[in-house]
Amino acid sequence: MKYLFLLHDNESNWDTMDEAKKGEVYGSYMAYTDALKKADAYIAAAPLSHSREGKRIRASGVQDGPFADGKEQLGGFYMVDAKNLDDALDWAARCPCASFGHVEVRPIWNIEV
Secondary structure: OOOEEEEOOOOHHHOOHHHHHHHHHHHHHHHHHHHHHHHHOOEEEEEEOHHHHHHEEEEEEEEEEEOOOOEEEEEEEEEEEEHHHHHHHHHHHHHHHHHEEEEEEEEOOOOOO
């Protein structure tokens, strides 16, 4: 079954992080991605630009980002193939974002078109 991991964290932390720490964080994500690939669980992943770069479209018009009132913003995603929800939750707990933000796990509907 496919699951989407939505990675939420305080994106402002990245702006103030020194280069050595950024390299450490980047390395932890690369190791996590490699582990997913080796387990044949990896489907796709990508970081998102800062929320200030985003736009939201509504019937009433366009809203500039950031969108959430809280400190944590959606910063990226992983799409994984897992045996079941417990397996997906185990993978999500290993995601680096789980140690400083949170990972929302959402099953993807299997709709035949």
